Amino acid sequence: xxxxxxxxxxxxxxxxxxxxxxxxxxxxxxxxxxxxxxxxxxxxxxxxxxxxxxxxxxxxxxxxxxxxxxxxxxxxxxxxxxxxxxxxxxxxxxxxxxxxxxxxxxxxxxxxxxxxxxxxxxxxxxxxxxxxxxxxxxxxxxxxxxxxxxxxxxxxxxxxxxxxxxxxxxxxxxxxxxxxxxxxxxxxxxxxxxxxxxxxxxxxxxxxxxxxxxxxxxxxxxxxxxxxxxxxxxxxxxxxxxxxxxxxxxxxxxxxxxxxxxxxxxxxxxxxxxxxxxxxxxxxxxxxxxxxxxxxxxxxxxxxxxxxxxxxxxxxxxxxxxxxxxxxxxxxxxxxxxxxxxxxxxxxxxxxxxxxxxxxxxxxxxxxxxxxxxxxxxxxxxxxxxxxxxxxxxxxxxxxxxxxxxxxxxxxxxxx
Numbered sequence: 001x002x003x004x005x006x007x008x009x010x011x012x013x014x015x016x017x018x019x020x021x022x023x024x025x026x027x028x029x030x031x032x033x034x035x036x037x038x039x040x041x042x043x044x045x046x047x048x049x050x051x052x053x054x055x056x057x058x059x060x061x062x063x064x065x066x067x068x069x070x071x072x073x074x075x076x077x078x079x080x081x082x083x084x085x086x087x088x089x090x091x092x093x094x095x096x097x098x099x100x101x102x103x104x105x106x107x108x109x110x111x112x113x114x115x116x117x118x119x120x121x122x123x124x125x126x127x128x129x130x131x132x133x134x135x136x137x138x139x140x141x142x143x144x145x146x147x148x149x150x151x152x153x154x155x156x157x158x159x160x161x162x163x164x165x166x167x168x169x170x171x172x173x174x175x176x177x178x179x180x181x182x183x184x185x186x187x188x189x190x191x192x193x194x195x196x197x198x199x200x201x202x203x204x205x206x207x208x209x210x211x212x213x214x215x216x217x218x219x220x221x222x223x224x225x226x227x228x229x230x231x232x233x234x235x236x237x238x239x240x241x242x243x244x245x246x247x248x249x250x251x252x253x254x255x256x257x258x259x260x261x262x263x264x265x266x267x268x269x270x271x272x273x274x275x276x277x278x279x280x281x282x283x284x285x286x287x288x289x290x291x292x293x294x295x296x297x298x299x300x301x302x303x304x305x306x307x308x309x310x311x312x313x314x315x316x317x318x319x320x321x322x323x324x325x326x327x328x329x330x331x332x333x334x335x336x337x338x339x340x341x342x343x344x345x346x347x348x349x350x351x352x353x354x355x356x357x358x359x360x361x362x363x364x365x366x367x368x369x370x371x372x373x374x375x376x377x378x379x380x381x382x383x384x385x386x387x388x389x390x391x392x393x394x395x396x397x398x399x400x401x402x403x404x405x406x407x408x409x410x411x412x413x414x415x416x
Contacts, residue, residue, distance in 0.1 A: 013299050020303070025310055033408055034249065034312040048404035052393050055409075058416035059391075060111045063118035077121055077157065082137045090134040091213070091341075092196040093120065094161075096187050097151045097204035098144040100394050112205040112392060113140065113150050117158065119208055128214045136213065141190065143183035161190045176397055178358055181365040184337075185354040192344055192351065199342040205392030206242060206338035209412065211324065212387050216341070218324045219383060227329050237346045237378040240332045241339035242388040245408045250313045254333050257313065264308045264316070269301035276300075317385045318411050332382035334370050339388040346378055389413050 029035035042048035070077075082089050097113045120138055123129055129136075139159035142151040154160065163186045174182070184201070191199040202208070209215065219227065220239075227233065250261045273296050308316060320326035342350070353372050359365060373380055389409060393402050409415060 017303065021306065021310065025307070029311060032311065032315045034245065034314040036310045036312070045404050049393070049401065052404055052407050055416060056110055056391065056393065059115050062416070063115045066118050067114065082135055087195045089137045089194060089196045091198045091200055092137045092139065092191045092194050093200045093202065094139050094141050094187050094191045095202045095204055096141050096143060096183060097148060098183070098396060099146070099148045099150065100396065101146065110394060111150060113154070115391070116202065116204055116207060117154060123208060123210060123212055126210070128211060132213060132217050134213065134217060137194065137196070141187035143186065161187065175359070175361055177361060177364045180397065181354055181359045181368065184365055185351055188342065188347060188351050192348060196344050199344055199347060201337070201340050201342065202388070203338045205390060206388040207391045207413070208339070209387045215324045215327055215387060219327055219329060231329055231331070231381060232379070235346065235378045236343055236381055237350060237373065238343065238380050239329070239341040240380060240382040241341060242336065242386045242390065243333060243382060244336055244390070245314050245386070246406065247333065247335065248314045248317070250309065256330055260313070261305065261308055265301045265305035268304040269297060272300045272304070273297040320385050321410070321412050328384050329381050330384065332380040335366055337366060338390055349376065386410065
C-alpha cells in the first residue's frame with residue numbers, strides 16, 4: 001500500500017496537466033458554449049442575436065426553395081403519408097403551431113413551421129426512414145386564435161387540424177398558460193383519434209435530428225429488451241426528446257449526473273493507465289516501483305475528472321451522436337416540452353387530467369405533467385443526447401426575444 005507522500009505528482013505529471021489545461025483544452029474548447037474555456041466571439045448580446053436571426057433567415061431561404069421546387073414541378077411529398085381517416089399508424093407526428101404576432105417581429109418573420117415541416121419531409125423521404133416498418137403520419141395543428149397564414153398555407157400539403165373556427169373576440173379569455181395547455185390537449189386529442197401507437201407532439205420551433213426515426217426505432221424496438229433490463233418501461237407515459245442544454249450539466253439535482261462524471265473519469269483514467277503501463281513495460285521491462293501503477297492510476301482519474309468538468313457534460317454527450325447505439329434512455333428531469341413522444345395508451349388518461357385541471361400564470365403544463373406523474377405513478381423517460389434543436393428565439397409566452405445565450409446549435413446542426 002503506497003504512503004501518502006508517494007502521491008505527490010511528479011514533474012512529468014505536472015507538465016501533462018499544464019500543457020492540457022493551460023494550452024490544449026483552452027484552444028480546443030474556446031468555441032464550446034458550456035465549456036469552462038468558452039470564449040464568446042460576439043461583442044455583445046445584440047450582435048449575437050443578429051447572428052441567430054441571420055441563421056434563421058438562411059434556413060428559411062433554404063426551406064422556401066424546397067417548397068417552391070415542389071410547387072413548380074408539381075411534385076408530391078414523396079413519402080407515403082397515411083390518409084387522415086386511416087387508423088392504427090405507429091407514430092402520429094403532430095406539429096403544434098401558432099403565429100408570432102408582435103411589433104418586435106415586423107422585420108423578422110421567423111417562419112418556424114416552414115423550416116420544421118421541410119426538415120420532417122426530408123427525414124421521412126430518407127432511405128433510412130423509408131426502410132423502417134413504421135407507418136408515420138405527419139400533421140400540423142393550428143392553435144392560433146387570430147389566424148395563422150403560414151399554417152394554412154400547408155393545409156393542402158399535410159394533414160391540417162385547426163382549433164379555432166370562430167374569431168378570438170367571441171371566445172372566453174384565459175391566461176396564456178391555460179391557453180397553451182388547452183392547445184396542447186386539443187392537438188393530443190386529435191392525434192389519439194387516429195389510434196396510433198405513439199404520438200409525437202412537436203412545437204413548431206423544434207428542429208428534428210436527421211436520423212430521428214431511425215434512432216427512435218433502434219431505442220424503442222431493436223434495443224427494447226436491453227433497455228428494460230436497466231430502466232423499467234412499464235407505465236411509461238412519454239419519452240422526452242429534448243431538454244434545454246443549460247440544464248444538462250454535471251452540477252444538477254438529477255441523481256445520475258455525478259455518477260456519470262465519476263464513471264467517465266474512472267473509465268478513461270483506467271484505460272490511460274493500462275496504456276501507459278504497456279508502454280512502460282515495453283520501454284523498461286518493468287515498473288520502477290510496485291506502487292507506481294496505483295499512483296499513475298490515481299492521477300489519471302483526477303486528470304480525466306478535471307477534463308470532464310472543463311469540457312462540460314453537454315459537449316461530452318454530443319460524442320454519442322456518432323452512432324445510434326450510443327443513445328441512452330434514463331428517468332426524465334422536469335421542464336420543457338418542445339419534443340415529446342407519448343405512449344398513446346397512457347396518454348389518454350393524461351389528456352383527461354389536462355381537461356379537468358387549470359393552469360395559472362405560475363402553474364404551467366410542465367408542472368401539471370410532473371404532478372400527474374407523481375399522483376398516477378407513471379414514468380417519464382428521456383432519450384439522450386437531444387433529438388431536437390430549439391431554434392425559437394421569440395417566446396410566445398413572454399412575447400419577447402430570448403437571451404441569445406439560450407440559443408445553442410449541436411455539432412450535427414447545419415450552420416449557413
